[in-house]
Amino acid sequence: MDFNFRLEKVLNYKKTIEDLKKSQYGIVQQRLNKEENRLDDYVKFKKNLLNEKDLSVMKTSVGNLAMYSNYINHVNTRIKKQEELVTKVQKELEETKEEMVTAVKEKKIFEKLKENEYEKYLYEIKKEEEKQNDTIVNYKVSTQ
Secondary structure (H helix, E strand, O other): OOOOOOOOOHHHHHHHHHHHHHHHHHHHHHHHHHHHHHHHHHHHHHHHHHHHHHHOOOOOHHHHHHHHHHHHHHHHHHHHHHHHHHHHHHHHHHHHHHHHHHHHHHHHHHHHHHHHHHHEEEEEEEHHHHHHHHHHHHHHHHHO
């Protein structure tokens, strides 16, 4: 008598879903890292640009200073858009994480159910073996 978990297909499906959700979470995490790095690059670029502007204040014309200011404003706009994108991806990551956690919980429920059924199966086998042993002992006693 072999153990057969009647919901094995469901458990396998839950495992597949869990793997898919973990993969999606990893992809979104990588995207978030990429967007955060891009934001850091923008901030560093702006800092370098401000330093360059400060160093050239004495040697530069008013027109060039105005161009620096316009360019810095443009970089500020890019930084703001990138911050919004990072926030959006962070929210997406949280949603993906919740989906992944839910998938893990659902899979664990079926694994626990399988474990419980397997324990019942082992108990029934043990009980059947004891019954057979009792029958053998009773037969030996009755034949003597």
